[in-house]
Structure formats: C-alpha cells, structure tokens
Amino acid sequence: MAAPLPNHPQLRGNYGPINFEASYDDLVIDGSVPEGISGSLYRIGPNPKFVEGTYHWFFGAGMVHAFHIDNGRVDYRNRWVRTPKLEQEIALGHGLNLDININKDTGQLESNRRNGVANTHILTHGDHLIALEEGSHPFSMDPQSLTSKGYGHYGDGINGAMTAHPKIDPETGELHGFGYMTDHFGSKTMTYHVIDRSGRTLRSDVFEAPYAAMIHDFVMTRDYVLFPIFPLTCDMSRIATIGFPFAFDRSVGAYIGVLKRDAPVSQIRWLAAPVCFVFHYLNAWNDGPKVTFDAIDFPVAPNFPSADGSNPAHADAQGKLTRWTVDVNSGRIDRDRTLDVASEFPRIDDRFAAARHRHGFIASASQRAKGDGGLFNEITHVDYDSGKVQTWDAGVGNGVSEPVFVEKGPNSPEGDGWLLATIYTAKTAISSLVILDAQAVSDGPVATARLDHRVPYGFHGSWRPNR
Ligand SMILES: [Fe+2]
Known part of the structure; x- marks a missing residue:
C-alpha cells in the first residue's frame, strides 16, 4: 500500500509527483497545431511513487510524458519507467534506496548500472527510444505505447554508466x-x-x-x-x-x-x-x-x-x-x-549538432526572485548572427520546460521551425503543451494543448518525427 510522501520541498507543489498513468486522446487545443507537425514530444522527470528516508529531486523514479501529434491532433500518455528498482518497490509496497553496495573485498561503493531511476533525458537514436540517467545504462521503451522494455537492449556492453546528455x-x-x-x-x-x-x-x-x-x-x-x-x-x-x-x-x-x-x-x-x-x-x-x-x-x-x-x-x-x-x-x-539573464535548458535545431549554429533556445527567468524554487517562466530565442533576442513570458510563478525544436520540413533553414514545451500554470495547477514559432517567440504560442492535470517539473525531452 502506498503511504503518504514525506513533507519535503521537492515533493511539494509542481515538484511533487502525480500518482497515475493515463492515456488521453484528442486534447482540447487553443489556436491550431501547425500543419506538418507529425511526431512525438517526450518529456521525462522524477516522479517517485514511493520515498524511503531522505529525498532528493535527482533520485525520484522517472516518468515519461508523451504528446503524439499528427494532423492537428494531440494525444497524450504518461508512464513510469518500469525500472527493476520501481518494479521491486511496487511489489514491496515501499521505497528502496539506490542500489549501491559496499564491495566486501575492496571496501568501495559499487552500483548496479541496471538498477537506476531513468529520470533525466529521453531521446531516440535509430529506432530506439531510451530513457537516460547518468548513473546507469540506457533504458529502452516503446516509442508509441511507452511500454518499458528494460536495460540491455541498447548500448549493451558499455563500460559503466552513460551520461543523460x-x-x-x-x-x-x-x-x-x-x-x-x-x-x-x-x-x-x-x-x-x-x-x-x-x-x-x-x-x-x-x-x-x-x-x-x-x-x-x-x-x-x-x-x-x-x-x-x-x-x-x-x-x-x-x-x-x-x-x-x-x-x-x-x-x-x-x-x-x-x-x-x-x-x-x-x-x-x-x-x-x-x-x-x-x-x-x-x-x-x-x-x-x-x-x-x-x-x-x-x-x-x-x-x-x-x-x-x-x-x-x-x-x-x-x-x-x-x-x-x-x-x-x-x-x-x-x-x-x-545573455545576462538566469537561464537553463539550452537547445538548438539538432540537425546542426556539432556544426556551427546560429540559433539557440533556452528557458529563462529575467525577474528571478529569491525563494522562487529555481523556476523558469520564459522561453527565449537567441539569434547569434543578428544579436536579436526574443522572449515569451508565461507569467511569473508559472513554470516552463526546456524548449524542444522541431523543424518545419527536412530542408528548412536552421531555426525555421517550432518550439514545443510544457508549461505549468500555478493558479489552476494544470499543465499544457505550447507550440511557439521559433522565429517569432515573443508572439507567444500558436497552439496550446490543454491537459486536465499537471506535468511535474522535470528535466529534459526530445522530438521523434513520424517517418
Ligand atoms: Fe541535464
């Protein structure tokens, strides 16, 4: 039986987890989803079902949120990453500490690289959808259903863990x-x-x-x-x-x-x-x-x-x-x-990775106040060539996620596309998916797909185009 979570700042407000998995088709949309956007946005973050002893945001069990978008329609689903650790916790009905043991021969701390929390980044490589956390191996999931496949299906045999980046x-x-x-x-x-x-x-x-x-x-x-x-x-x-x-x-x-x-x-x-x-x-x-x-x-x-x-x-x-x-x-x-503004979660048009880029996109907070919990309430576009900076403000107190870039078409110039992010509206305690024109960020969302619940603050995400 799941017990109440401890009273901890990283388990309150929108840092706190949700305790359900849902499949929710045809979201209500304000505005309209631009023609040609066809694929899935994945977001991941800590969403502990159980907490044992002390808690830190970095160590909560990963949950994936997917927005499947096609023909102007948005379907949503969220699933826990069913790591061996979470499966054990569910079977036992209580939380477990990270699987770190002392080696009796050497006295050193060792961890099982296939028993992590898979909560930091989710991305596709080839046909693989992998959930990542830097202490562990990549964890494979089904791109459509978000069914967990487990460790060892991708990058099997790597020495030690792999970064989430x-x-x-x-x-x-x-x-x-x-x-x-x-x-x-x-x-x-x-x-x-x-x-x-x-x-x-x-x-x-x-x-x-x-x-x-x-x-x-x-x-x-x-x-x-x-x-x-x-x-x-x-x-x-x-x-x-x-x-x-x-x-x-x-x-x-x-x-x-x-x-x-x-x-x-x-x-x-x-x-x-x-x-x-x-x-x-x-x-x-x-x-x-x-x-x-x-x-x-x-x-x-x-x-x-x-x-x-x-x-x-x-x-x-x-x-x-x-x-x-x-x-x-x-x-x-x-x-x-x-840029002299508090920022995080920088992203580019990934077609230009490892090459010279012109455009950068970040979550920012130009009016940061002490005690705001590290929230970012703005999405900002930096054009390194023109020096132009554009910002959309989701409202102080509301939280924006990392903005993920989606190109308009395979031959679009760098930065000609859309930014997809989730926002949390504090007043209503619900989240939405917003789509902004990456070249007109300050105009605000061209489409907002509404959920009936919140997506807890998480870390990273990515886009997987339909092929
Ligand atoms: Fe990160």
Missing part, C-alpha cells in the same frame, strides 16, 4: 557519450562511448580524469570531443563532516579533456580551464584547432555546498548563457557572456 552526430548517425566514476563511486575513471544507430556499442574506452567529480554533460564537434571537468568533487570523507560526498572545491581547479574523435583515449590532453560550473552545453563546433561552444555558466555549483559546507549565495546560483572559445593547440580559453 549524449550527442548524436547528424552526419555519421553515431551517438557519442561518456560515463564518470565508472570503476566505483568516488573513482576518477571515466569512459568514452560511441554507439551506432542499431544500438551496437562501437567503443567504450576507459580513461582517468584529474579528480573524481560529478560530470553532467560534455562537448562534441565534428573533429573533437571535449570533457570539461568542474570541481564539484566527490570525497567520501565529507559524509562525516558535511553529510554529503559532493561539494564545490575551487582549490583543485578545472580542466578540459581534449580528444580527437578517432583517437585512442590515451591521447586525451587536459587543459587548465577557468573555475566555474556548467550543467549543460548548447552546442559546439570547431574550425581547425579552434573550438567554440556555448554553455550555461554558473559561478559555483548551484544546489551543492562548498567544500567548507556553506551554501552558495543566491546570485552565484544563477546560470547564464556564455560563449567559450578554446584553442586546443595553445590551450587558450576565452569566455564571453551572451
């Missing part, structure tokens, strides 16, 4: 990803994975980072992969002092690992980098040895303590869109702030 190269069709702390929890080991469209692992090579740290995302261009390591370090001895192994420790510096894509990992070179923190990169490209990437830079790691146990100041917990240029030969790194 792999990159798909539109030219080769390959997916590039990485894992961290792959030997054991707290280790410096990382892996570089390449997986083909059939889901076959092409490489999964182990290398060592300068130190053990939480690493959420990375950078890929046509010729290089870059592994930026910022000092959100992992030290098990901190459990005794500050109660948590991860803390931001600027004393150890920051590094960017540089590797030619076709080179062995033994050739990774580590460049010294400015100390800051990045969860997410918009995109990257290279012109010879000059790599350019756009990132959401934070002064420190938000939501994590400093090494002395103190918490970041409010102003330091705001991420801002920043352009990095890295000369991989000389090691010179320059940074320029693009």
Whole structure:
C-alpha cells in the first residue's frame, strides 16, 4: 500500500509527483497545431511513487510524458519507467534506496548500472527510444505505447554508466557519450562511448580524469570531443563532516579533456580551464584547432555546498548563457557572456549538432526572485548572427520546460521551425503543451494543448518525427 510522501520541498507543489498513468486522446487545443507537425514530444522527470528516508529531486523514479501529434491532433500518455528498482518497490509496497553496495573485498561503493531511476533525458537514436540517467545504462521503451522494455537492449556492453546528455552526430548517425566514476563511486575513471544507430556499442574506452567529480554533460564537434571537468568533487570523507560526498572545491581547479574523435583515449590532453560550473552545453563546433561552444555558466555549483559546507549565495546560483572559445593547440580559453539573464535548458535545431549554429533556445527567468524554487517562466530565442533576442513570458510563478525544436520540413533553414514545451500554470495547477514559432517567440504560442492535470517539473525531452 502506498503511504503518504514525506513533507519535503521537492515533493511539494509542481515538484511533487502525480500518482497515475493515463492515456488521453484528442486534447482540447487553443489556436491550431501547425500543419506538418507529425511526431512525438517526450518529456521525462522524477516522479517517485514511493520515498524511503531522505529525498532528493535527482533520485525520484522517472516518468515519461508523451504528446503524439499528427494532423492537428494531440494525444497524450504518461508512464513510469518500469525500472527493476520501481518494479521491486511496487511489489514491496515501499521505497528502496539506490542500489549501491559496499564491495566486501575492496571496501568501495559499487552500483548496479541496471538498477537506476531513468529520470533525466529521453531521446531516440535509430529506432530506439531510451530513457537516460547518468548513473546507469540506457533504458529502452516503446516509442508509441511507452511500454518499458528494460536495460540491455541498447548500448549493451558499455563500460559503466552513460551520461543523460549524449550527442548524436547528424552526419555519421553515431551517438557519442561518456560515463564518470565508472570503476566505483568516488573513482576518477571515466569512459568514452560511441554507439551506432542499431544500438551496437562501437567503443567504450576507459580513461582517468584529474579528480573524481560529478560530470553532467560534455562537448562534441565534428573533429573533437571535449570533457570539461568542474570541481564539484566527490570525497567520501565529507559524509562525516558535511553529510554529503559532493561539494564545490575551487582549490583543485578545472580542466578540459581534449580528444580527437578517432583517437585512442590515451591521447586525451587536459587543459587548465577557468573555475566555474556548467550543467549543460548548447552546442559546439570547431574550425581547425579552434573550438567554440556555448554553455550555461554558473559561478559555483548551484544546489551543492562548498567544500567548507556553506551554501552558495543566491546570485552565484544563477546560470547564464556564455560563449567559450578554446584553442586546443595553445590551450587558450576565452569566455564571453551572451545573455545576462538566469537561464537553463539550452537547445538548438539538432540537425546542426556539432556544426556551427546560429540559433539557440533556452528557458529563462529575467525577474528571478529569491525563494522562487529555481523556476523558469520564459522561453527565449537567441539569434547569434543578428544579436536579436526574443522572449515569451508565461507569467511569473508559472513554470516552463526546456524548449524542444522541431523543424518545419527536412530542408528548412536552421531555426525555421517550432518550439514545443510544457508549461505549468500555478493558479489552476494544470499543465499544457505550447507550440511557439521559433522565429517569432515573443508572439507567444500558436497552439496550446490543454491537459486536465499537471506535468511535474522535470528535466529534459526530445522530438521523434513520424517517418
Ligand atoms: Fe541535464
């Protein structure tokens, strides 16, 4: 029997889970869905059915929300990702801790890479729909019904876990990803994975980072992969002092690992980098040895303590869109702030991944107030060529998700398309799917598909076109 969830800030309001799975056809639509949009938008986030002991938003069981769109009509369904952990919890009627065990021989913490929470990102590669979370293997689901297939159907045989932010190269069709702390929890080991469209692992090579740290995302261009390591370090001895192994420790510096894509990992070179923190990169490209990437830079790691146990100041917990240029030969790194607005969840027109992009799309909050729970209430388009910035404001107190780009047609120019996002309206406590013209964001939604319930705040999502 499911018990009430604990009274916890990340289980209240729209951070709290919903306790049902629904199939809900032909949503009521304000406006009209543009002709030609045919496919599915997937969103994923934490939605715990059970909570045992302490809770953190990052560790709730994943739930997928799918909006299947065709001929102007929107059908919706939501399903939990039926990981072995969630199946066990349902069978037992109570929550379980993450499957992390102490190895009796080595004394090290080890986790079962096929017993995670699959709550961070969901994307398609070839015919595979995979739910991702950085401590575990990819988890396969059926793209239409959202029936869970499980671990081991895609990228089987990778060493350790895979990031929730792999990159798909539109030219080769390959997916590039990485894992961290792959030997054991707290280790410096990382892996570089390449997986083909059939889901076959092409490489999964182990290398060592300068130190053990939480690493959420990375950078890929046509010729290089870059592994930026910022000092959100992992030290098990901190459990005794500050109660948590991860803390931001600027004393150890920051590094960017540089590797030619076709080179062995033994050739990774580590460049010294400015100390800051990045969860997410918009995109990257290279012109010879000059790599350019756009990132959401934070002064420190938000939501994590400093090494002395103190918490970041409010102003330091705001991420801002920043352009990095890295000369991989000389090691010179320059940074320029693009937009002085608190932002996250950067996305591009994915047809231009790993190549020079002109357009960026982000969730933003230009009127951020202390105590707003980190909400983003705006969707913003940045045109890097013209310098023009357009914003649509969903209303302070309402929450917007990451905006996912859908091109108008296969031959449309970069950025000529639509942005799909979910919004949560606080007053009515319901969510909707909004569709904006990516080149006229400030005009607001051209269509709003209404749900009768809320989609809890989640992390990431993606578009899968009907073929
Ligand atoms: Fe992420």
